[in-house]
Amino acid sequence: xxxxxxxxxxxxxxxxxxxxxxxxxxxxxxxxxxxxxxxxxxxxxxxxxxxxxxxxxxxxxxxxxxxxxxxxxxxxxxxxxxxxxxxxxxxxxxxxxxxxxxxxxxxxxxxxxxxxxxxxxxxxxxxxxxxxxxxxxxxxxxxxxxxxxxxxxxxxxxxxxxxxxxxxxxxxxxxxxxxxxxxxxxxxxxxxxxxxxxxxxxxxxxxxxxxxxxxxxxxxxxxxxxxxxxxx
Numbered sequence: 001x002x003x004x005x006x007x008x009x010x011x012x013x014x015x016x017x018x019x020x021x022x023x024x025x026x027x028x029x030x031x032x033x034x035x036x037x038x039x040x041x042x043x044x045x046x047x048x049x050x051x052x053x054x055x056x057x058x059x060x061x062x063x064x065x066x067x068x069x070x071x072x073x074x075x076x077x078x079x080x081x082x083x084x085x086x087x088x089x090x091x092x093x094x095x096x097x098x099x100x101x102x103x104x105x106x107x108x109x110x111x112x113x114x115x116x117x118x119x120x121x122x123x124x125x126x127x128x129x130x131x132x133x134x135x136x137x138x139x140x141x142x143x144x145x146x147x148x149x150x151x152x153x154x155x156x157x158x159x160x161x162x163x164x165x166x167x168x169x170x171x172x173x174x175x176x177x178x179x180x181x182x183x184x185x186x187x188x189x190x191x192x193x194x195x196x197x198x199x200x201x202x203x204x205x206x207x208x209x210x211x212x213x214x215x216x217x218x219x220x221x222x223x224x225x226x227x228x229x230x231x232x
Contacts, residue, residue, distance in 0.1 A: 016054055018044060020068065023061055028111040032121045037061065059124055062115075066126060067133050069112040074136025076105045081140050091148035091229040092221070098140055099193050099220040106197045113201060117194060135174075138190060142175050145186050145227060149178055154228035156181040182228060189223040196220070 022040050037058055041051040055061040080101030084094040106113040115121075116134070148154055159167055159181050167180035175183045196219055199205050200212055209215045 012054075019051060019054055019061070020064060023065055024111065027065070027115060032062065032115050032124075035062065062121060062124055063127055063129060065112070066116055066130050069109070069116045070130065070133035070136065072109075072112075073102065073105050073116075074133060074140075076101045077137045077140045081144065090232050091144050091151070092224040092231040094144045094147075095141070095224040095227070095229050096217065096220055098137070098144070099223075100217070102137060102193065103197050103200075103216055106201055110201055113197070117198060118202070138174075141186060141190055142178070144229065145175075145182055146177055148229050149182060152230050154179065154182050156185055156228050159184060185227045189227050192223055193220060 019040060022043050023035060026035055026040060026043075035058055037051055037055065038048045040061070041048040044051070055064065077098045080097045081094055084097040089097065106117075145154070156179070163184060164180060167184040170187060171178055171180050171183040175186070178186070196216060200209075200216070205212060
C-alpha cells in the first residue's frame with residue numbers, strides 16, 4: 001500500500017469512527033427513530049453530501065451502529081466465558097458469568113442496548129449483516145450447554161408432544177448436538193435473561209426490586225438450573 005493510500009485509509013477510518021460516535025450521542029439524546037444524517041453532519045461540521053460518501057443512508061448508519069453494539073456485547077460475553085473457563089468453572093458458573101457480563105454491558109451502554117433490544121426503529125429492517133454479530137451471545141450460551149451435555153450430560157423432563165417438532169427444528173437449525181429438551185429450555189432461559197435486563201434498564205423494576213445485583217444473580221442461577229447446567 002502506498003503512503004498516500006495508507007493515509008487516505010486512516011483518514012476514512014477516523015472519519016467513520018467520528019460519524020458513529022456522533023450518531024451514538026444522537027441516539028442517547030433523541031433515540032434511534034430521530035437519527036438524521038443531516039443532523040450528524042451538522043454536528044461534525046461536515047456538509048451532508050460528504051457524510052453520504054461514508055453512509056449513503058440513515059439505514060446504513062443504523063446498521064453499522066447495530067453491528068457494533070452486537071459485536072461489543074458478544075465480545076464481552078465471550079471474554080467472560082473465557083475467564084470462567086480459565087478458572088475451571090462448571091457450566092453453571094460459566095452461564096452466570098456470561099449473564100453478569102451481558103447485564104454489565106447493558107447498564108454501561110443503555111442506549112446501544114435499547115437500539116438492539118428495545119422497540120423496533122420505524123421504517124428500518126435489519127439486513128443479514130446483523131445476524132452473525134447478533135448470534136454471538138446466544139452461541140456462547142449454546143457452547144456452555146454443549147459442554148455440559150458432553151460432560152456429565154443434561155437430563156430434562158420430556159417435551160409435550162405439541163412442542164417437540166419445534167424443538168427438533170430449532171436444534172437442527174442452530175443447536176445441533178443438543179437434545180431438543182435442552183434446546184427448548186435454553187431458548188426460554190436466554191429470552192428470560194434479556195427480559196430481566198430489559199425490565200431493569202427500562203424501569204419496570206422501579207419500586208419493585210431494590211437489590212438488583214442480588215436479584216439478578218439469583219434469577220440467572222435459577223435459569224441455569226432450569227436448563228440443567230451442573231454446578232460442579
